[in-house]
Amino acid sequence: MPPPRLIEVRWEVYMRRDDFHRLNQERERRGESLFANPRNAAAGSLRQLDPKVTASRPLGVFFYGIGRVEGREFKTHWEILQSFLKWGLVVNPYVELCSDIEGCINYFNKISEIREKLDYEIDGVVFKVNQLEYQRRLGEISRSPRWALAYKFPSIQATTRIRDIKVQVGRTGALTPVAILDTVEIGGARVSRATLHNQDEIERKDIRIGDTVLVQRAGDVIPEVVKVIKEKRTGRERKFELPSYCPVCGTKISHPSGEVVARCPNISCPARLKESIKHFASKQALDIEGLGDKIVEALVDKGFVKSISDLYRLKKEDFLTLEGFAEKSAQNMIDALERSKNTTLDRLLYGLGIRHVGQHLARVLAERFGDIESLTKASEQQLLQIPEIGPEVAASIKDFFTSRENLRVIRELEKLGVRYEKREKPTGDKLKGLTFVFTGELDNFTREEAKEKVEKEGGKVSSSVSRRTSYVVVGKNPGSKLDKARRYGVKTINEEEFIRLIS
Numbered sequence: 235m236p237p238p239r240l241i242e243v244r245w246e247v248y249m250r251r252d253d254f255h256r257l258n259q260e261r262e263r264r265g266e267s268l269f270a271n272p273r274n275a276a277a278g279s280l281r282q283l284d285p286k287v288t289a290s291r292p293l294g295v296f297f298y299g300i301g302r303v304e305g306r307e308f309k310t311h312w313e314i315l316q317s318f319l320k321w322g323l324v325v326n327p328y329v330e331l332c333s334d335i336e337g338c339i340n341y342f343n344k345i346s347e348i349r350e351k352l353d354y355e356i357d358g359v360v361f362k363v364n365q366l367e368y369q370r371r372l373g374e375i376s377r378s379p380r381w382a383l384a385y386k387f388p389s390i391q392a393t394t395r396i397r398d399i400k401v402q403v404g405r406t407g408a409l410t411p412v413a414i415l416d417t418v419e420i421g422g423a424r425v426s427r428a429t430l431h432n433q434d435e436i437e438r439k440d441i442r443i444g445d446t447v448l449v450q451r452a453g454d455v456i457p458e459v460v461k462v463i464k465e466k467r468t469g470r471e472r473k474f475e476l477p478s479y480c481p482v483c484g485t486k487i488s489h490p491s492g493e494v495v496a497r498c499p500n501i502s503c504p505a506r507l508k509e510s511i512k513h514f515a516s517k518q519a520l521d522i523e524g525l526g527d528k529i530v531e532a533l534v535d536k537g538f539v540k541s542i543s544d545l546y547r548l549k550k551e552d553f554l555t556l557e558g559f560a561e562k563s564a565q566n567m568i569d570a571l572e573r574s575k576n577t578t579l580d581r582l583l584y585g586l587g588i589r590h591v592g593q594h595l596a597r598v599l600a601e602r603f604g605d606i607e608s609l610t611k612a613s614e615q616q617l618l619q620i621p622e623i624g625p626e627v628a629a630s631i632k633d634f635f636t637s638r639e640n641l642r643v644i645r646e647l648e649k650l651g652v653r654y655e656k657r658e659k660p661t662g663d664k665l666k667g668l669t670f671v672f673t674g675e676l677d678n679f680t681r682e683e684a685k686e687k688v689e690k691e692g693g694k695v696s697s698s699v700s701r702r703t704s705y706v707v708v709g710k711n712p713g714s715k716l717d718k719a720r721r722y723g724v725k726t727i728n729e730e731e732f733i734r735l736i737s
């Protein structure tokens with residue numbers, strides 16, 4: 235059934251945990267204040283005066299209710315949600331119809347269990363009376379409906395004591411103070427560290443070594459200190475000052491006034507090198523399978539790896555000197571390194587860890603320049619012509635490719651066999667801005683051919699279905715991607731419809 239002539243829909247805006255962290259990382263790099271949690275970030279993004287800022291933020295929506303409707307009668311809340319799905323309005327995939335109080339309790343327990351695994355934060359569930367007629371009869375008191383009930387999860391906070399404050403050095407050299415805590419259990423996990431973000435944050439919350447604090451943990455996020463419990467102070471607490479020299483390499487810290495973040499400026503700092511290599515090897519970058527954090531740290535500590543490109547000089551024997559490696563696991567690492575050499579330009583650019591160049595911008599640059607040589611030669615003026623790039627980002631890219639050391643690493647990577655497919659520029663724009671996912675076999679194309687067709691028309695192909703997918707093309711014997719498409723309310727089309735789109 236088509237949507238009614240007039241319908242007012244209600245929805246809720248949220249921000250995913252990973253998007254929230256990326257946003258905060260970017261803000262940190264730019265020296266801007268950080269959002270405390272995804273909820274504040276989402277709310278703050280909506281409150282912007284400039285809608286362009288809101289549009290640039292990674293927000294998601296779930297539709298959950300209606301206001302005025304003309305030309306259609308609904309009997310139940312469930313019917314409304316099912317209609318939303320048919321019209322392509324995203325409904326939370328975890329909604330469920332419970333037939334009695336037992337069902338509600340089971341549902342609450344189920345959601346409590348998966349809560350931490352969701353890619354967004356929730357603080358409870360809402361139970362609603364399904365029959366709209368009953369809803370009308372129950373009515374509301376002082377603007378809150380008597381037919382809906384919010385049931386919150388128990389808190390995931392606990393109090394503990396700060397034993398010490400240590401400093402971590404990140405990939406960009408940023409210094410992050412970390413509280414070392416008396417181990418405490420929060421929401422089923424043992425917590426012994428919490429991030430303190432930066433010196434300003436420590437001063438704002440007046441956090442001292444020895445303080446008793448309220449610590450909060452949410453999902454896979456690093457736990458953080460909510461506040462100091464000042465009544466518990468004994469007078470023996472000590473104030474913390476960020477060191478003036480890098481705790482890892484001893485270089486004098488740079489902390490320009492007006493910037494929140496203090497940095498170790500030494501690009502060869504072992505702490506920075508470790509983080510750079512972890513970033514380079516990560517799934518979104520070169521995707522070196524099995525090269526975990528511990529191994530990277532050992533490789534740097536042993537002096538096997540002094541720059542990113544050294545990874546591709548590693549031999550099986552090198553891995554065999556590391557703890558826990560045997561013949562087979564060492565060979566697996568060599569194979570994984572070999573496999574990672576076949577990559578794409580955007581992955582490589584992202585992996586190099588150029589300041590301000592995240593996954594999205596890496597893709598934009600890859601499409602625009604096609605190969606790394608053209609990008610290294612690009613002037614700031616040329617970079618500034620790209621809509622996504624402002625003066626600060628252009629300067630950062632130019633800086634990166636001006637550094638002799640960086641150019642050496644790039645040459646080395648190429649010499650050691652890192653290859654990316656040079657993408658042909660799209661010739662049409664029929665599919666511009668659209669993302670496709672394929673599932674099942676097609677009669678007229680291989681996957682690779684279908685992908686080329688999409689890219690030629692300016693579209694993108696992804697290997698997994700998300701809420702941002704425009705179409706899922708369903709061939710013979712489709713897999714689980716079809717279920718996922720339905721769950722997310724993503725439009726599905728068959729091969730014939732796909733051919734019509736591209737021709």
Ligand SMILES: [Zn+2]
Pocket residue numbers: 403480481482483484485498500503504505
């Ligand atoms: Zn350092």
